[in-house]
Amino acid sequence: MSDPVETPPVYASFRDGLLMRAFYALLLCLFALVAHAKHVVQNWDVTYVTTNRDLNQTPKRGIGVNGKLPLPVVEAVLGDTLVLNVRNSLDTSTSLHSHGLFQRGTNYYDGVAMTTDCSIAPGTNFTYYIKLEQAGTYWIHGHTHEHNFDGLRTPLIIHDPKDPNPVEKEFLFAAEDWWPITFQESLAIIMQQHGPGYPYTNPPYTLINGFNGSLVEPLNFEPGKTYKVRLVSMMSLPLWEFVIDDHELMIVEVDGVATKPKAVSVVRLAPGQRVAVLVTAKPNRSMNYQYHMTTFADYLPPIQGVYPQQINSTVIYAADAPVFVPHAIPSEPFDELSIEALEFMPTMAVDRSLFFNATYGFTSNDVPYETFNLVAYESPKVPSMFSALTTGEMSLNSITYGPATNAQVLRHGEVVEMVYWSATRVPHPQHLHGHAFQVIEKGRTDDATGEFRRRVPEKGFSPMMRDTVMVYGGEYVIVRFKADNPGAWVMHCHFDWHLGQGLNMLFISAPQLMQETLKVPRSVVDQCTRQGIKVSGNVVGHNSFNIDGAPKPPGLIINRFY
Ligand SMILES: [Cu+2]
Numbered sequence: 001m002s003d004p005v006e007t008p009p010v011y012a013s014f015r016d017g018l019l020m021r022a023f024y025a026l027l028l029c030l031f032a033l034v035a036h037a038k039h040v041v042q043n044w045d046v047t048y049v050t051t052n053r054d055l056n057q058t059p060k061r062g063i064g065v066n067g068k069l070p071l072p073v074v075e076a077v078l079g080d081t082l083v084l085n086v087r088n089s090l091d092t093s094t095s096l097h098s099h100g101l102f103q104r105g106t107n108y109y110d111g112v113a114m115t116t117d118c119s120i121a122p123g124t125n126f127t128y129y130i131k132l133e134q135a136g137t138y139w140i141h142g143h144t145h146e147h148n149f150d151g152l153r154t155p156l157i158i159h160d161p162k163d164p165n166p167v168e169k170e171f172l173f174a175a176e177d178w179w180p181i182t183f184q185e186s187l188a189i190i191m192q193q194h195g196p197g198y199p200y201t202n203p204p205y206t207l208i209n210g211f212n213g214s215l216v217e218p219l220n221f222e223p224g225k226t227y228k229v230r231l232v233s234m235m236s237l238p239l240w241e242f243v244i245d246d247h248e249l250m251i252v253e254v255d256g257v258a259t260k261p262k263a264v265s266v267v268r269l270a271p272g273q274r275v276a277v278l279v280t281a282k283p284n285r286s287m288n289y290q291y292h293m294t295t296f297a298d299y300l301p302p303i304q305g306v307y308p309q310q311i312n313s314t315v316i317y318a319a320d321a322p323v324f325v326p327h328a329i330p331s332e333p334f335d336e337l338s339i340e341a342l343e344f345m346p347t348m349a350v351d352r353s354l355f356f357n358a359t360y361g362f363t364s365n366d367v368p369y370e371t372f373n374l375v376a377y378e379s380p381k382v383p384s385m386f387s388a389l390t391t392g393e394m395s396l397n398s399i400t401y402g403p404a405t406n407a408q409v410l411r412h413g414e415v416v417e418m419v420y421w422s423a424t425r426v427p428h429p430q431h432l433h434g435h436a437f438q439v440i441e442k443g444r445t446d447d448a449t450g451e452f453r454r455r456v457p458e459k460g461f462s463p464m465m466r467d468t469v470m471v472y473g474g475e476y477v478i479v480r481f482k483a484d485n486p487g488a489w490v491m492h493c494h495f496d497w498h499l500g501q502g503l504n505m506l507f508i509s510a511p512q513l514m515q516e517t518l519k520v521p522r523s524v525v526d527q528c529t530r531q532g533i534k535v536s537g538n539v540v541g542h543n544s545f546n547i548d549g550a551p552k553p554p555g556l557i558i559n560r561f562y
Pocket residue numbers: 370427428429493494495498499503
């Protein structure tokens with residue numbers, strides 16, 4: 001008598017409806033997840049582009065994509081995957097590095113030739129799949145043969161749908177120095193015998209968003225609204241400052257890391273650095289204002305007509321309003337030690353402290369190199385990531401990576417303190433891959449009394465974190481980072497010539513964990529194979545401690561100043 005068909009219809013519809021609704025809700029959630037976390041696809045054919053980007057100079061052979069300079073700005077949403085399809089149409093190898101992204105679990109997409117890959121051979125294709133897990137302001141640039149110097153660089157903006165500081169509108173300024181000669185030409189001038197340290201006869205021009213600074217456009221402000229301004233220094237050499245007359249700049253992000261809001265009147269960026277500020281507009285339209293971007297390099301001998309270079313434009317409230325006249329345009333160093341990270345993390349306790357004297361040295365022929373501790377970096381014959389992955393327990397010994405890589409092997413989770421010092425008068429913007437570091441202390445190397453020493457509070461303070469810090473000539477900076485990202489990561493100067501001259505070193509973080517967890521895609525190995533580069537063994541490809549034939553750093557002394 002009782003039959004399933006006779007199941008009370010109310011009960012059935014209630015139960016089935018609930019299941020169905022749960023099922024559809026699950027489908028919707030999955031769809032929303034898929035729809036939200038999208039693939040941002042870029043198809044870049046990397047080509048030479050002969051262009052005259054500064055309007056005044058003779059055309060130069062730059063490096064662009066799809067026949068064009070500047071490159072497109074890449075924008076995405078937190079959680080997206082960047083699919084960067086690259087065709088290398090140059091006659092030399094190239095690679096792309098996403099500056100500031102940690103590449104957790106994807107060390108092989110960090111784009112550092114002979115550290116994480118073999119770069120992309122001429123005439124071939126390669127795809128980077130990069131999960132975008134950090135919101136904020138980044139940039140993508142060439143990391144082989146310093147191709148960024150010749151134009152291969154563009155901002156990467158990762159928006160956070162839950163941005164704690166939603167704004168009316170965002171503005172982006174990316175700065176570049178554009179040289180009328182190529183990187184290789186300029187490096188050859190610097191690295192000749194008795195080289196000048198700087199190609200004086202070929203001064204650069206400042207480009208903003210890819211074009212001559214004189215072309216920057218006015219910003220239209222509505223009274224009372226709040227705007228975000230993102231600043232990206234893609235410079236190769238000079239410093240860059242941003243000011244809006246009579247407007248506070250509220251720093252909310254430094255190198256992609258959210259900060260507690262900090263009001264300043266000027267933001268200074270060294271090469272490789274990024275800062276985002278909030279600007280709240282005036283309550284009325286009674287005045288217009290100017291904004292200023294100043295490029296300078298006070299660490300170089302002055303060059304008439306080159307530095308400082310000032311670019312000015314207008315913040316417009318009303319077409320006919322008078323323009324505010326400031327007493328002066330402020331200029332000051334970026335004060336990392338007074339800014340706190342938004343997410344609270346006190347000063348980390350140190351497990352290991354390393355000293356890095358960033359200094360130049362000269363060969364007996366008086367050819368200049370830039371070094372950490374007088375060791376100028378020379379590329380290994382096997383990419384260091386592959387050495388770490390394939391040498392078993394030998395991966396724990398820094399000799400595996402050769403005598404010219406300045407390799408430091410780190411234990412998983414240890415906190416590393418780095419004391420950078422520039423004992424010379426030359427500054428160095430130091431950039432660490434795969435991590436952000438806390439900025440702890442600054443001072444001067446010639447300080448006998450300690451009067452110039454400044455340090456963050458030990459308790460109740462959350463030091464700001466960044467990935468690129470400027471170490472001025474004659475000063476030191478102490479930073480700390482947690483080695484929680486297994487991989488081969490370089491740390492180098494972001495002055496392109498200094499990198500080319502050898503100011504680079506290597507961290508091998510948790511090599512045994514790398515061996516257990518990193519699965520290198522076939523496409524990365526293929527690039528090595530087709531270029532005849534080994535993907536196993538130590539610095540020269542041996543499965544032993546025999547490093548005969550390993551590149552050696554040049555013998556250097558400090559015998560003069562430049
Ligand atoms: Cu440097």
